[in-house]
Amino acid sequence: xxxxxxxxxxxxxxxxxxxxxxxxxxxxxxxxxxxxxxxxxxxxxxxxxxxxxxxxxxxxxxxxxxxxxxxxxxxxxxxxxxxxxxxxxxxxxxxxxxxxxxxxxxxxxxxxxxxxxxxxxxxxxxxxxxxxxxxxxxxxxxxxxxxxxxxxxxxxxxxxxxxxxxxxxxxxxxxxxxxxxxxxxxxxxxxxxxxxxxxxxxxxxxxxxxx
Amino acid sequence: xxxxxxxxxxxxxxxxxxxxxxxxxxxxxxxxxxxxxxxxxxxxxxxxxxxxxxxxxxxxxxxxxxxxxxxxxxxxxxxxxxxxxxxxxxxxxxxxxxxxxxxxxxxxxx
Numbered sequence: 001x002x003x004x005x006x007x008x009x010x011x012x013x014x015x016x017x018x019x020x021x022x023x024x025x026x027x028x029x030x031x032x033x034x035x036x037x038x039x040x041x042x043x044x045x046x047x048x049x050x051x052x053x054x055x056x057x058x059x060x061x062x063x064x065x066x067x068x069x070x071x072x073x074x075x076x077x078x079x080x081x082x083x084x085x086x087x088x089x090x091x092x093x094x095x096x097x098x099x100x101x102x103x104x105x106x107x108x109x110x111x112x113x114x115x116x117x118x119x120x121x122x123x124x125x126x127x128x129x130x131x132x133x134x135x136x137x138x139x140x141x142x143x144x145x146x147x148x149x150x151x152x153x154x155x156x157x158x159x160x161x162x163x164x165x166x167x168x169x170x171x172x173x174x175x176x177x178x179x180x181x182x183x184x185x186x187x188x189x190x191x192x193x194x195x196x197x198x199x200x201x202x203x204x205x206x207x208x209x210x211x
Numbered sequence: 212x213x214x215x216x217x218x219x220x221x222x223x224x225x226x227x228x229x230x231x232x233x234x235x236x237x238x239x240x241x242x243x244x245x246x247x248x249x250x251x252x253x254x255x256x257x258x259x260x261x262x263x264x265x266x267x268x269x270x271x272x273x274x275x276x277x278x279x280x281x282x283x284x285x286x287x288x289x290x291x292x293x294x295x296x297x298x299x300x301x302x303x304x305x306x307x308x309x310x311x312x313x314x315x316x317x318x319x320x321x
Contacts, residue, residue: 032231147290150267152304193269
């Protein structure tokens, strides 16, 4: 909960730095609702990426939500369609962890889980919108603000499980990005790099299965 | 940098919100309690490390980055290493962001 406020405010500040207003940030939080995604959009915009690569990269990163959604499916078999929709539409990395733990311990209901999600989303939305006003009030040098985003991505990267295949994915993605920039494809570099990383990791784990 | 226009915002917002909603809602409704195929789960699991690594590399690495001397490109790299240490120990997004910004600001001033 406190985490949402602490990260939401910088997210609002950075969104404001690319010219998004409070209403736009509010809509993002209400209907898109993705911490990583809402940091990626200003980050890529600042880097001068074309809109198509922003959309591709953000959507690609968000496919991880499919894993969360699939993991909850057994507990929502008997829940109403409406509740299942509201719940699944508001799952995030953080509330996924909390709810999964509660479901596995038992005695947790879809209603309570949905309440946790909506409460998290409300804190996130309020903090981001406050961040927009803070960002407009104090001018933060762009290079410094951009490095806050880089730091957040570094934290998200190094808190992944350090399996051999994940390390292959990360290293190959970095090489992929660098190679794209080398040949002048700096716009789609993130998307192509990420695909290269995933492909290498799949290949790596197949080869290891055979060995 | 040009500020984002309303048109640009609408395109990014609508497409991202729709793909996000589909990724969140469809598996829960379509699977009805069955599991995703193992291969798919595995591949989806590789996306976060690959994608976050790509984002970090995009911010830190540029061909010819050391042309202007070591420090202009080296300072963010050193700051990034500090963030790696802080992130590994604290697992906190907030502390990582604070440590990163502080380290970066100090190193650039040197």
